[in-house]
Amino acid sequence: MSRTAIHDLADGMTLAQPFQAADKQLRVNRQGGKYILLKLSDRSGTIVGMMWNADETTFDTFDRGDYIHCTGRTQVHNGSLQVILTEIQRMDPAEVDQSDFDRFDANQADNNFTRLRELLATISQPALHALAQSYLNDDSFVQSFRQAAAAVSNHHAYPGGLLEHTVNMMELVRLISPRYAKVDTDLLLMGAFLHDLGKIDELRASGEISYTDRGQLVGHIVIGVQRLGEKIAETEASTGQKFSTGLRHQLEHLIVSHHGVLEYGSPKIPVTLEAVALHHIDNLDAKLASYSSIIDSDIAADGNWTNYTPSIGRKLWKGDS
Structure with missing residues (x-):
């Protein structure tokens, strides 16, 4: 048809x-x-x-x-x-x-996941490297992560969007972190990987993207911290070594503070250099993806500007027509 x-x-x-x-x-x-x-x-x-x-x-x-x-x-x-x-x-x-309706691009997901593995392989800190492997060795997690959306609307709101958003952020970490000597690149890279993983269980990516019951009741930040605890336990079992309590707290803080302010759903505001950087990297990728979507879908007669979008309080420049 x-x-x-x-x-x-x-x-x-x-x-x-x-x-x-x-x-x-x-x-x-x-x-x-x-x-x-x-x-x-x-x-x-x-x-x-x-x-x-x-x-x-x-x-x-x-x-x-x-x-x-x-x-x-x-x-x-x-x-x-x-x-x-x-x-x-x-x-x-x-x-x-x-x-006509399947928005999941399997080839793109394969490419993104290959790059995700490459980026995680650059982590030199042994405990973080082992923790990353605990996630990657979980076939159920990998399959769900490949197809998960990053949101119901706004940014990367399509199957595979969460993986794309995560890889984008990790790429930005590799570009930005070396310029700031006091920022722990391994920790920030792991934070970019972990920050939104709770959305795998918060959102239903099959069919039309919507919130799960657990997502409505608990939310992706809490789910992400819970999943982190499970993976740390698995890492301890596989390596036979105790995971540092201080390092665990650093990772938990990255997850719970990445929205940046309390009004946007973060239980805590960022108080470490890595958490501050993570919030701004997350916001940058989300905003650029969201604004690009507005430009792509705009139907304004004025070829240089989009229509006024109430949610962002402005028109956007589309470029010379």
């Missing part, structure tokens, strides 16, 4: 094609009428869908994650492209081409 990818949609296009229902809500407008608000997705991204004058009968015919055949037309509203739907029909998964 021929279809137009979301990132190729433009204003005023008539559509009759499959999407995946990433999210759905039945809402009531000011006049008391009901409408369906949808987040439609495919491999290339997501777009808002609206079906006016809807009711529970249509709303209940499909669930989140289902494939749905949508008939409607694209239009720009408040600077963003959306789809106004006139008909929605649930589809059997066998009716769609899965390659």
Whole structure:
């Protein structure tokens, strides 16, 4: 079935094609009428869908994650492209081409994981090197890490995104750390590896990315510290040597402080040079990925600037058209 990818949609296009229902809500407008608000997705991204004058009968015919055949037309509203739907029909998964919706790039994940191993191999501190091997020797962890997303939205919000984000940060560590003599490169590199591993269990990467029950109840920072404790115990068992309590505390601090400020979910603010560096490296990679996504998906008529984006409080320069 021929279809137009979301990132190729433009204003005023008539559509009759499959999407995946990433999210759905039945809402009531000011006049008391009901409408369906949808987040439609495919491999290339997501777009808002609206079906006016809807009711529970249509709303209940499909669930989140289902494939749905949508008939409607694209239009720009408040600077963003959306789809106004006139008909929605649930589809059997066998009716769609899965390659249109699978966002996991196995080849890219292979390349990223090869580079991850190379970067971890540069760690010379024996205890940290052994700890890294405990993670890499865990086949279940490796498989989950390869496919995990870094977020539900904002940055690296796709299968394989967490691995990409992690490798990006580790590459930045190798560039930045040698310029600061008091920064422990091995410790910072390990912190970049560990900082978001709790997202493997916080987020569900299969199908539409969403929070797991554990993710909602506990969160990736606590999960990451718990996983670290398990891996330290495994490292002690495999090496027959006690893992330094002080080093463990340093690693835990890197995980719990990497959001930088309490308001952003960090239980502690960074108080070591490595923690300060980790926070800013994390923020740099996340912001550049997020802003690049805004530029790539923008549909502003002004070729040099994006539309104003409320979440970041600005327009972004796209370059000379």
